[in-house]
Amino acid sequence: MKIVTVGTGMAAAEFVQQLRLGGFEDEIVMLSDEPHTPYSPCVIPYLLAGEPPNNVFWKGRDFYERYRVTAHLNDKVVEIDREQAQLRSASGRVENYDKLFFAAGSRSWFPRPEWLDIEGVFGFKTLSDMQGIDRYIGEQAVQQAVVIGGGFIGLDAALALRHRGLQVSLVHCHDRLLERMTDADGGRFATDKLMQRSGIAFHMSAEVDSLDSRNGQLHSVRLQGGTAIEAPLLIIATGFKPNSAILNGGEGGIAVGDDLLADPRVLVAGDVAVTRHAIDGPAGVYATAPNAIAQARVAAANILGGNERYAGSLNANVLRKHLDFPVVSAGLFEGEAVTFTNDRLFRRVYLQDGRIHGYILVGDTRLAGYIYNLYVSREPVAAHIAGVLADMRGESYYRSLMDLAPAAISC
Ligand SMILES: Cc1cc2nc3c(=O)[nH]c(=O)nc-3n(C[C@H](O)[C@H](O)[C@H](O)COP(=O)(O)OP(=O)(O)OC[C@H]3O[C@@H](n4cnc5c(N)ncnc54)[C@H](O)[C@@H]3O)c2cc1C
Numbered sequence: 001m002k003i004v005t006v007g008t009g010m011a012a013a014e015f016v017q018q019l020r021l022g023g024f025e026d027e028i029v030m031l032s033d034e035p036h037t038p039y040s041p042c043v044i045p046y047l048l049a050g051e052p053p054n055n056v057f058w059k060g061r062d063f064y065e066r067y068r069v070t071a072h073l074n075d076k077v078v079e080i081d082r083e084q085a086q087l088r089s090a091s092g093r094v095e096n097y098d099k100l101f102f103a104a105g106s107r108s109w110f111p112r113p114e115w116l117d118i119e120g121v122f123g124f125k126t127l128s129d130m131q132g133i134d135r136y137i138g139e140q141a142v143q144q145a146v147v148i149g150g151g152f153i154g155l156d157a158a159l160a161l162r163h164r165g166l167q168v169s170l171v172h173c174h175d176r177l178l179e180r181m182t183d184a185d186g187g188r189f190a191t192d193k194l195m196q197r198s199g200i201a202f203h204m205s206a207e208v209d210s211l212d213s214r215n216g217q218l219h220s221v222r223l224q225g226g227t228a229i230e231a232p233l234l235i236i237a238t239g240f241k242p243n244s245a246i247l248n249g250g251e252g253g254i255a256v257g258d259d260l261l262a263d264p265r266v267l268v269a270g271d272v273a274v275t276r277h278a279i280d281g282p283a284g285v286y287a288t289a290p291n292a293i294a295q296a297r298v299a300a301a302n303i304l305g306g307n308e309r310y311a312g313s314l315n316a317n318v319l320r321k322h323l324d325f326p327v328v329s330a331g332l333f334e335g336e337a338v339t340f341t342n343d344r345l346f347r348r349v350y351l352q353d354g355r356i357h358g359y360i361l362v363g364d365t366r367l368a369g370y371i372y373n374l375y376v377s378r379e380p381v382a383a384h385i386a387g388v389l390a391d392m393r394g395e396s397y398y399r400s401l402m403d404l405a406p407a408a409i410s411c
Helices: 010-021 041-048 113-116 127-140 152-163 184-197 289-303 368-377 385-389 396-400
Strands: 003-006 029-031 069-070 075-081 086-089 092-098 099-102 106-108 121-123 144-148 167-171 202-203 208-214 217-224 227-228 233-236 240-242 261-263 266-268 317-319 327-331 334-342 346-352 355-362
Touching: 010 029, 010 099, 029 266, 041 127, 041 152, 041 240, 099 208, 113 121, 113 233, 121 127, 127 233, 144 152, 144 227, 152 167, 152 233, 152 317, 167 217, 184 202, 184 346, 184 355, 217 233, 240 396, 266 289, 327 368, 334 385, 346 385, 368 385
Parallel strands: 003 029, 003 099, 029 069, 099 266, 121 233, 144 167, 144 233, 167 202
Antiparallel strands: 075 086, 086 092, 106 240, 208 217, 217 227, 261 266, 317 327, 327 355, 334 346, 346 355
């Protein structure tokens, strides 16, 4: 059986490794529009901050040799003929497959793509983006940077640049940061803390109107209303779109069932897959590394003869790189809110039918593992969750392991 993967990203690398470890001996071909050995995008913010490049090539630099893969890099797949079980790449290569593992991930979405033609303007998605930014900072001795986008990735980029010693301005179109990862109160709390402690200059409820360049290089970023921020570096982190069009013609991802099949010969995983939610959220693209890896493992197990079902995705997020007050959240922010907050932290769970439906933790993560377990186990918690949230020493988790009621904890 010949297997071809579209992509060499996190899902595809996990899939191929699992196949080989599981004894799959037949031909594997991987195609990527990037030039790299499989790498982890999660590590890119650490590299941008100037930290050592540990774990970038998370499956080893010798991945293709070790797992006996024929890799065609820098060669974008441009057409997939599902009837003929055949794909074609930009270089004209034609590959037939018995099974296709489609894991093309997502790409940055830019409100004004033409801005990328200006020297000093970058996206923040790939290792090549990061290497370009790093080289430019070094060559131009960059001291000031602007980031557009106050979501998870924009903040990751801004905090990394700040950690590296640059003066950083962040422009965000909403009045609070992380608005998809938090509710209004949690987002406000996180925003206030970031404003006080990150050293980043925030421009909230603001939009970029235009870029001023000199000799083709960025000089300043002009906001609507006229404010100009002088900086030779701009990172645009305004969202992603799944790379689904070459498989189904659309931009909304590819819907799959718990077998992760789009058709009997095509498996789909990672940031391009629309899967069901593991608890009680809607189906969607849940673009995190743990979801991509879990999907890849189920797909590989089934190629190896198993009959596994994907248990669904979680929208769990953790912002903690270069930050001394992490932001953790999961689930949906609907239902009865139970909150504990003080000047240092904010903890809130949303209950439905007495069970956790979503949660937000800002300021410390001592309870994160415990709340996560309560969330995924669907345990009824209404009677004691207020006590758990107010538990400053984080002892409730250990007491629960010993079967002591969390309500018995004194704070
Ligand atoms: C800066 C950053 C930080 C992140 N931090 C975290 C984090 O802390 N925690 C977390 O859980 N997640 C994080 N993520 C998200 C995580 O990296 C992704 O969810 C994960 O990489 C998804 O795996 P994937 O294989 O679907 O996509 P990717 O890893 O993006 O791989 C997609 C692959 O498809 C290739 N490709 C695309 N189109 C084509 C084509 N037409 N032809 C050939 N090849 C193609 C690409 O070149 C790439 O090899 C982060 C992402 C970024 C960008």
